[in-house]
Amino acid sequence: MIDRRFFIGAGLAATTLPAAAQAFELEDKFKPTKVRISEKYAPGQLLVLPRAHFLYFVTAPREALRYGVGVGKAGLQFTGTATIDVKKEWPTWRPTNDMIERDPQEYARFKDNDYVQPGGPGNPLGARALYLFQNGRDTYFRIHGTTAPRSIGRSVSNGCIRMLNEHVRDLYERVPVGTVVTVI
Secondary structure: OOOHHHHHHHHHHHHOOOHHHOOOOOOHHHOOEEEEOOOOOOOOOEEEEOOOOEEEEEEEOOEEEEEEOEEEOOOOOOOEEEEEEEEEEOOOEOOOHHHHHHOOOOOHHHOOOOOOEOOOOOOOOOOEEEEEEEOOEEEEEEEEOOOOHHHOOOEEEOOOEEOOHHHHHHHHHHOOOOOEEEEO
8 A cells, every 4th residue: 555655755756767767759750650762662561771760661652651760880780681581579589699799798697598588578679579581591680679769760779670669569560471671
């Protein structure tokens, strides 16, 4: 049961939260928007422009739904063409060996074991993941949700393409396995 003292203390604590813990507001340009696109991209295809921080889902000839994304840091981005060969809701996650080697402190709990973080709200892959494959082989790059919404519009990931959880849920429902993804 919540008593008066707890209620007042919680209210005071909430008013002194740092800016980082307060509500997040996505810039308008990164909200899903219907846009025109080059005729060379076929309906059903995904196009990612990492430098602009946008992912386009081509919905009809010369029409697309544009989403804001977070992308890989310099030198860690995926480029080229792939297909979505696997889709998962609330995916499990484990950093790659390269990620563990690059940042051993950040990923210490994964070093020298086979621990896999279960899916759920605290998992870095967020609510959904679309797994990118080339020639039937996993690239280890994903289009996925995020627990870090402020990363949208930035180049901060280890190479994956991040979306807000509500946006990746929407995209997940729109694209089937086999969808072509081009990252340029």
